[in-house]
Amino acid sequence: MQESQERENSEASGGKKGGFFKIILVILIAAAAFYGYRTYTSASKKEESAPQVQAPDPLVFVKPVVKIDASQNTNEYVGHVEAIQSVRVVPQISGEILRVCFKEGSLVKAGQMLFQIDPAPFQATVDTCRAKLEKAKADLDTSEKFFSRVQNAEARAVSAAERDKAEGTVLQNRAAVSQAKADLHLAEINLGYTKISSPITGKIGVAKFTKGNYVTPASGPLATIVQMDPIRVSYTLPDRDYLDQLAAFKKSGAVYKNTLILSNGEEIKAQGERDFEDNKIDSSTGTIMMNLRYANADGLLIPGAMVRVRTNPVKSEIVTAVPQTAVAADSQGDYVYVIKDDTASLVRVTLGRDFGELREVTAGLTEGQKVVVAGIQNLRNGVKVRVGASGTQKAGDGGNRSEEAK
Numbered sequence: 239m240q241e242s243q244e245r246e247n248s249e250a251s252g253g254k255k256g257g258f259f260k261i262i263l264v265i266l267i268a269a270a271a272f273y274g275y276r277t278y279t280s281a282s283k284k285e286e287s288a289p290q291v292q293a294p295d296p297l298v299f300v301k302p303v304v305k306i307d308a309s310q311n312t313n314e315y316v317g318h319v320e321a322i323q324s325v326r327v328v329p330q331i332s333g334e335i336l337r338v339c340f341k342e343g344s345l346v347k348a349g350q351m352l353f354q355i356d357p358a359p360f361q362a363t364v365d366t367c368r369a370k371l372e373k374a375k376a377d378l379d380t381s382e383k384f385f386s387r388v389q390n391a392e393a394r395a396v397s398a399a400e401r402d403k404a405e406g407t408v409l410q411n412r413a414a415v416s417q418a419k420a421d422l423h424l425a426e427i428n429l430g431y432t433k434i435s436s437p438i439t440g441k442i443g444v445a446k447f448t449k450g451n452y453v454t455p456a457s458g459p460l461a462t463i464v465q466m467d468p469i470r471v472s473y474t475l476p477d478r479d480y481l482d483q484l485a486a487f488k489k490s491g492a493v494y495k496n497t498l499i500l501s502n503g504e505e506i507k508a509q510g511e512r513d514f515e516d517n518k519i520d521s522s523t524g525t526i527m528m529n530l531r532y533a534n535a536d537g538l539l540i541p542g543a544m545v546r547v548r549t550n551p552v553k554s555e556i557v558t559a560v561p562q563t564a565v566a567a568d569s570q571g572d573y574v575y576v577i578k579d580d581t582a583s584l585v586r587v588t589l590g591r592d593f594g595e596l597r598e599v600t601a602g603l604t605e606g607q608k609v610v611v612a613g614i615q616n617l618r619n620g621v622k623v624r625v626g627a628s629g630t631q632k633a634g635d636g637g638n639r640s641e642e643a644k
Contacts, residue, residue: 295580295621295622295623295624296613296616296621296623296624297613297616297626298577298612298614299611299626300611302606302607303558303599303605303608303609304596304605305559307556308556312548312550314548314549315473317498317545318473318543318544318545319539319544320471320472320541320542321466321469321541322470322531323438324462324463324464325437325438325440325463326459327460327461329355329431329453329460331431333432333452334452337449338352338445340442340445342461343441345439345440346441346442348436348438350436351436353433353434354433355431355433355453357432360425360432361429363428363429364422364425364426366425367421370418370422371415371422373418374411377411378411378415384404385408389401436463438463441466442462443462445460445461446461467535467537468511468533469531469539469541470529471529471539472527472528472529473547474527475528476525477524477525480528495509495549496508496510496549497547497548497549498532498547499545500545501543506538510530510531512531513531515529557590557600559593559597560587561597561609561611563611564609564611565587565589572587572588573585574603575614575617577623577625578607580622581623582619582622583620586602612626
């Protein structure tokens with residue numbers, strides 16, 4: 239009984255202590271929350287009262303749109319070197335090659351013998367045809383003498399049938415003589431084909447067949463010869479430049495002064511002679527094919543090679559131009575940024591020819607406008623900018639990288 243009462247007193251005492259601790263914990267949590275709120279509110283007010291720092295306007299460098307004389311700048315076109323004459327040497331008869339009479343890669347003259355085909359069977363054919371011709375002539379002579387006697391005989395001594403037969407024999411023998419002459423001529427032609435000569439002066443390539451090979455007209459070319467001097471260069475010329483050049487041809491003759499640049503960079507100061515032009519302008523490119531003829535004694539112009547043709551315009555032409563670094567492009571086309579009242583404006587342009595560091599603008603700009611040449615990557619249409627002095631511009635400041643204009 240006494241133990242039970244002591245247990246009850248102990249539980250009651252423990253319950254009072256637990257309640258007290260809970261009250262203390264609630265008070266501490268409330269105090270912590272109140273302090274945190276005061277701290278956050280104070281910080282927010284300080285942040286709101288602090289002054290806002292604005293980013294500076296983009297720095298750009300500009301240059302003016304200028305007018306230049308296009309005739310003071312050279313134009314370059316890609317040209318193709320072509321042989322004026324090119325010959326594939328093909329045998330006209332069948333036979334065995336006895337000799338190859340040239341050095342591969344050498345310059346051969348017109349009429350120079352290149353190959354010798356065995357002439358023996360063709361010579362024998364010529365001799366046979368000549369003998370047949372002699373026999374045909376003898377038969378004709380005999381028949382003509384007999385026909386003469388028949389004609390001179392008394393009418394009662396020779397019948398009309400005999401006269402007709404004698405005359406027919408003469409006609410047949412005359413035809414046999416003509417046939418024999420034609421056969422002999424053909425045999426002599428074939429005998430001549432045993433000596434294969436160069437029809438042009440030019441550089442000969444590799445011999446496809448050598449001594450001992452049996453060749454026929456179906457064997458294909460024995461070798462190829464290309465004319466080296468003179469030689470032709472063809473390239474496409476814009477239609478307006480072509481019309482100007484035609485006027486120059488009429489005024490000063492068919493001489494075309496220009497510079498040819500070889501693939502190794504070597505420059506040849508040459509005077510091309512007008513050869514011919516294509517008979518129509520390519521509507522898709524607005525160009526026409528020009529063909530010029532050049533002296534090529536040193537053989538630097540090789541058929542099949544590519545060269546650059548550098549020319550000067552034939553008359554003065556004032557055009558609008560901007561620095562190449564001012565031009566950028568996006569999916570809608572080419573554009574530049576024009577600065578007016580420290581504000582950047584995106585302007586679409588139509589580009590023309592390339593003049594080194596300058597680019598022709600055929601539409602969109604006028605002389606004197608200021609275009610951005612450095613700092614384009616930081617611009618958007620309508621933004622305020624700071625214009626730097628051109629003397630402080632650093633290399634790489636103004637890469638005109640293409641980006642989507644917004």
